[in-house]
Amino acid sequence: MVVVVGVLSLASLGLVARAFDLQVVRKQFYQNQGDARFLREVPIAVSRGTIFDRNGEPLAVSTPVMSIWANPAEVLENEDRIPQLAKAIGADASDIKQYLMQRSEREFVYLRRQMSPDAAQTVLSLGIPGINGQREFRRFYPSGEVTAHILGFTNIDDHGQEGLELAFDDWLAGKPGAKRVIRDRMGHVVEDVEQVRAPQPGKNLTLSIDRRIQFLAYNELKNTLEQSQADSGSMVILDVPTGEVLAMVNLPTYNPNAVRGSKPDQRRNRAMTDVVEPGSTVKPIVMAAALSSGKYTPTGPMVDTGNGHFYYMTHDIRDTHAYGLLSPTGVIQKSSNIGAAKIAMTLDTGLMYDTYRAFGFGNSTNSGFPGEASGYLKVGRDWRPLEKAIMAYGYGLNVTPLQLANAYATIGDGGMMHSPSFVKSAESESKQIIAPEIARKLVEMLESTTQPGGTAAPYAWIANYAVAGKTGTAHKATAGGYSKNNYSAAFAGLVPASNPRLAAVVVVDNPRKGSYYGGLVSAPVFAKVMDGALRLLDVPPDNIGRWYVGGPLQGNNGLVGSKPPDAPVVDDAPVEEATP
Template identity: 70%
Template sequence: MNPRPHLSAKPAARRQGAGPSARRRMLLVIGVLGAASVGLVARAFDLQVVRKQFYQDQGDARFLREVDIPVSRGTIFDRNGEPLAVSTPMVSITAVPSEVLDNADRIPALAQALGINPDDLKSYLEQRSDRDFAYLRRQMSPDAAQAVIDLAVPGVNGQREYKRYYPSGEVTAHVLGFTNIDDHGQEGLELAFDSWLAGKKGAKRVIRDRMGHVVEDVEQVRAPQPGQNLTLSLDRRIQFLAYSELKKQLDDVDADSGEMVVLDVRTGEILAMVSLPTYNPNAVTGTNGSQRRNRAVTDVVEPGSTMKPFTMAAALSSGKFTPTTPQIDTGNGHFMYYGHDIHDDSANGVLTPTGVLTKSSNVGAAKIAIQLDTQFLYNSYRAFGFGDSTGSGFPGESSGLLKVGHTWRPLEKATIAYGYGMNLTPLQLANAYATLADDGVMHPPTFIKDGDNPGKQIVTPQIAHELVTMLETVTAPGGTATRAQIANYSVAGKTGTAHLAAVGGYAKNNYNSLFAGIVPATDPRLVGVIVINNPKKGYFGGDVSAPVFQRVMDGALRLLDVPPDNIGRWYVGGPMQAGGGLAGNAPPQSSQGDSSAQEVVEP
């Protein structure tokens, strides 16, 4: 009989403790979960408290950005409201290089839309892979840029910008200048008035998605301030006329370059300023500094005989001379002075001070200057602005050169009287003639319309009137500038022909040809100065530069509705009609071969 096992007996396996109890297993699980919870809480505390700002900045850097709000540059208008410089909206294509490279299969299509080589684009992106921003193409037309954006390449975006456009192109290039690709003025009035025209960009915070596209505007950080408009004194019609006529004349006489300035004598406002050769400000790439230089303001010339009226102004102001007295003996056209032959090319004999201007006698001008006190003569020249900036505000304006009077040697004093041994800009010369035209009042030349431009009395109104009347004889028959005459208008002016400076002295066969004139002479409104540099076909100012004055000012007077003051008098191109005020009706002779040749002399 088998004994019955005792109820309290345990199986052998259990007695030996082969595995953990359920209680111990439970405790282990709880411990692991507790440790994990503590770790998560610690990590959350670290992220949300200890390093909260760091991660917030990192997140913002990826999704919240501050971007510029572009502003349009102010428009430049001529005096009649015609636009000379405008800003047109464009779009620049930008990218996050690393994101584009992560989608390398899209690069060929992107390159085609941008109009560039795919390999070049990929290389460009690889070189900038560590950057968050790079331009792919600047200033595309909105339509072309939209075609790029429509490709939806990750990391590629469009950014609005503005591009400067100049409707008149090369006609106004030297006055206006141009802007760079970032819309900052680089030359001319664009540079001079950059802070006025440019305005100030605004700024805003935006949220971008992972593709880099703006999905939400968060806030405006800084309000944009568009550039202010600028109205110039220029008259686009007269500017175009001056440009066209000067360009034609440079071609006709085979000259190196030329400049023309037209001033309103009553205000000092610059109505036209042309410098040739020129350039297209809408396509500056490939041009050089010589093409972009505004020679009417930055370059200087020796004025030759156009300086004689200011020597005469000093003479009349001294009280020693009047328009008709005393008589000046120019002899046979040669005057030996300190071993130098000051000469005219023909014998003029005895001349009045008016005759010295009419015949453009170097001998007469030198003999007048010699009789004047040196410091008085120097001060008179300085009063007309020679040797000093006009104050126009144009970048790079030259002051010219007039040596201090007490350093003049006797020969220098004599040669300066007829325009050698000193130099000036075409704008300075125009401003000095405008002073004579406006009753002896000098207005600083200005490019701004209707600006506050008070004048300063330089010589008395009586002397100014006498000089203008004396200068009328220069354009009358027998004078050196008959080709400057304008039908039905009286013209006062002066020719000038000067040898070009060269190493060791003056070039024998190279000249500058000048003319400065005032119209209408009886009630002056406009002054025009023309300088033509190194013409190869003729060189006398009366033949080379005076015809440009005639054609430009003839048109300008009519454009401005200036009433004629000289109806019926003789003029170039037609005989004197009944009632004319000039003696004789013979047609004008070419100044080449007559007394205008007296202007040329080697000091």
């Protein structure tokens, strides 16, 4: 009995000693070991900020989704459940098995990302060991392809990849939180221990874009491209007093909700990344330099454009008609290449270069949009005489549609240039680049283009509103010169002309069916979109009760603001060769 009691006493003493060792002496070691097996730090997903248009309409929203992930070792221990898993997530069982075997040393691998919560719950309800769900968010774009080039898109991890999603990624993304949880051997969370880091949801962003005007521009540009069988097109609309971008449309486009099926060419924001030779739309900038020089006024001195051909240094500069003597306003109205070239030849090269530069040519607009092109403008001191003449009617330099629209908005705002902005009410840099009185004269000169005999009449007319604008038709540059059959048709304008509120540029690339002139292809798009935009923005009419056939008429007669069927149409002349 003594022996038995002694043995039991020693055993009890040993158990007490062992318990003391485990629970006191080496408590922290075993606690850490236990935590390593059952305590996990898991992320707390945060919603990306919503993008709104200027009127509060959502353009990009985040919706909750679930991603299915697996612990490969645990799943492979229950290999017989893999076919059931594969059916639930819509995959091949053999592919899943091979995928898990290749990653068997890991504890976490994704099997299916961004499933709908209901579909993910169906998978989890199968109770397959090693299969778990993780809450995430997925981006959705209600306007689809209409706003695709402005917004861009996010990747599978909800980070911006293009467009404003990329430009404002830090603002929109927020910061995921983190918490410690206890999981059982099946990987299920059984207890939340503590919050390690509080989640910071993404901030919302209100754009300057007006979704209504964006839809108008998209529909009209799409219709024109289909009718003319053009390769591509762009339209930019700016708010003149602020420089805010109200609409920016490009075609072809893509669906940002299904990016995988699109091509890189469809995802390019051509209004920001592509450059064009502006053709005759640049002539008002030449006139700005001419008026600033003090040598010219809108009415004189007269410029002799002759019989429509002007041979300068063996180069034939041509007009569509023999216009003879033209005032500077007449040069704009008839879009005379000869007149623009002769005026430019009388100007100081430094003044002309500085004017082009001041209007933003050759520089980024500082809009903050990713991938924005700066265009090209040769340094003035390197201009040769013939290059100077050619630049007067829009060849030998490259601009983006946004740069051109911003130049016209500057004219419309009394010579005050604003940095274009995609954010509503954002502070932007502004600077006076030409005198207000010169800007007013330029608007009046541009208004003559849409009046009888002008290159944009009658297709740029808007009922009850005066329009100031300029057409442009340019041969496209090719290897070794300029194409004889491929054109860029453009129109740039301001409305209402008496107090400009909107500036817009329409560029249609290579129209192949019907006309290729800017006044016939692009001007109608401008008129239709601006007609709707002015009414949506409640801009008061400034041209009530007038329409033109050889001159303004007062009165209604049921034809106020309508388009006379027999009004003359004249457009600017594209030249076959624009460089020496």
